[in-house]
Amino acid sequence: GENVEQHPSTLSVQEGDSAVIKCTYSDSASNYFPWYKQELGKRPQLIIDIRSNVGEKKDQRIAVTLNKTAKHFSLHITETQPEDSAVYFCAASKESGSARQLTFGSGTQLTVLP
Amino acid sequence: SAVISQKPSRDICQRGTSLTIQCQVDSQVTMMFWYRQQPGQSLTLIATANQGSEATYESGFVIDKFPISRPNLTFSTLTVSNMSPEDSSIYLCSVPRDSRTDTQYFGPGTRLTVL
Numbered sequence: 001g002e003n004v005e006q007h008p009s010t011l012s013v014q015e016g017d018s019a020v021i022k023c024t025y026s027d028s029a030s031n032y033f034p035w036y037k038q039e040l041g042k043r044p045q046l047i048i049d050i051r052s053n054v055g056e057k058k059d060q061r062i063a064v065t066l067n068k069t070a071k072h073f074s075l076h077i078t079e080t081q082p083e084d085s086a087v088y089f090c091a092a093s094k095e096s097g098s099a100r101q102l103t104f105g106s107g108t109q110l111t112v113l114p
Numbered sequence: 115s116a117v118i119s120q121k122p123s124r125d126i127c128q129r130g131t132s133l134t135i136q137c138q139v140d141s142q143v144t145m146m147f148w149y150r151q152q153p154g155q156s157l158t159l160i161a162t163a164n165q166g167s168e169a170t171y172e173s174g175f176v177i178d179k180f181p182i183s184r185p186n187l188t189f190s191t192l193t194v195s196n197m198s199p200e201d202s203s204i205y206l207c208s209v210p211r212d213s214r215t216d217t218q219y220f221g222p223g224t225r226l227t228v229l
Contacts, residue, residue, distance in 0.1 A: 001173070032216045043206065043220040044157065051216070089156060093216070100216050101147065101172075102208075104156045 002027040004092050006105025013080050014113050021108045023090035024072040030092040032100060033066060033073045038087045038107075047088075048075070080112045116141055116209055118221035126227045127197055134193045135224045137207035142187035144210075147218070148180070151204040160205075163190045197228045 003026040013019050031052035036044035050057045050064045057064050066073040087109050091102040117140040127133050146163040161171045169182040183191045194201050204223045211217040
């Protein structure tokens with residue numbers, strides 16, 4: 001089955017700096033890669049996603065890049081703010097029948113220092 | 115986005131008992147997914163709940179321990195049976211936003227503590 005590795009497990013940055021979180025996946029058939037943000041005690045919230053027919057996607061301060069050949073994708077957050085502090089999870093999936101089952105990375109605890 | 119609710123939001127249970135968690139969605143969805151998030155850990159898929167058929171379980175999860183019902187397109191239950199302290203986790207359901215997209219949304223979760 002799919003295996004997703006995520007690095008780093010913890011990341012501290014100064015407010016205003018950029019943060020980068022990286023994930024690799026094992027199944028070359030995976031073609032959908034969402035990123036979730038989970039604040040303490042809350043549900044995971046989708047923040048951005050990318051499909052394998054696209055190399056990069058951007059939404060304001062957040063961007064995701066995908067390298068299909070190397071089977072890795074990254075989350076980039078620019079101009080970080082204290083409210084960006086949370087646990088971020090990457091995930092990968094491929095369509096299986098009519099369902100998409102997500103395999104998650106281990107998570108990155110991002111702390112933005114004021 | 116879909117509005118997803120779960121009941122209960124949290125519970126404290128005794129070893130050996132069972133707890134049924136409900137997931138309700140405000141729109142009809144073909145698939146519903148159940149995840150477990152152990153303390154400080156990532157999310158692990160338990161099973162996919164299909165309406166009108168048996169749930170599909172992931173490796174390491176069995177129907178006797180986690181029976182699932184899916185009586186209609188807006189509702190599902192997950193039962194955690196014969197609980198032990200190792201079952202203490204957050205249990206979350208998720209659903210696709212709609213049949214045309216890959217986006218999945220999560221319910222608020224049920225925080226289970228087993229003593």
